[in-house]
Amino acid sequence: AQSVSQHNHHVILSEAASLELGCNYSYGGTVNLFWYVQYPGQHLQLLLKYFSGDPLVKGIKGFEAEFIKSKFSFNLRKPSVQWSDTAEYFCAVNAPKNSGAGSYQLTFGKGTKLSVIP
């Protein structure tokens, strides 16, 4: 089964600091990649996604992510965080399942909690 690793469990930053959250996945074939955000008490929302083309993807609220195929990575970045970015961030990978043909599964990482101090 595929796996998704997020390296940081909890990141604490001051406002205006730069952010980079790591994400690595295990599947060696073609994948679709996502970053979702979950603000406190809310459901998950899409930040950005990569399907193909330019490996540098821009999302909402100034976030961006870079797909590096050789490193199986899809790291999330933001040049200057704000207090309102306090949330939990999830990397997710959509790829074929090991079982039957035509079955695909979205696998999430365990999430990274970001706390931004004003």
Added chain:
Amino acid sequence: EAQVTQNPRYLITVTGKKLTVTCSQNMNHEYMSWYRQDPGLGLRQIYYSMNVEVTDKGDVPEGYKVSRKEKRNFPLILESPSPNQTSLYFCASSLDWRDTQYFGPGTRLTVL
């Protein structure tokens, strides 16, 4: 308004009492899925449905059932709930398996 709805939002029940959590989407999406979210474990997929004809197990299907009799609904059934199924459950839908998933508001289930 395009949305995924779940009911109930909160539920406290006892071991062994069958329950159903409903999920409905109004976006004509083919793909629907159920996840559970537990602290430190992230989201884990329980079941998913590629379309009304295809349903398959996710990573943690034990103790759960689903059905997809029509495109818009995808209920999650716990035939005999146990305390280890206490969790936050999310339903999601997308146009197809590759596309962005839209999540419901979540159902917080406590099994005593």
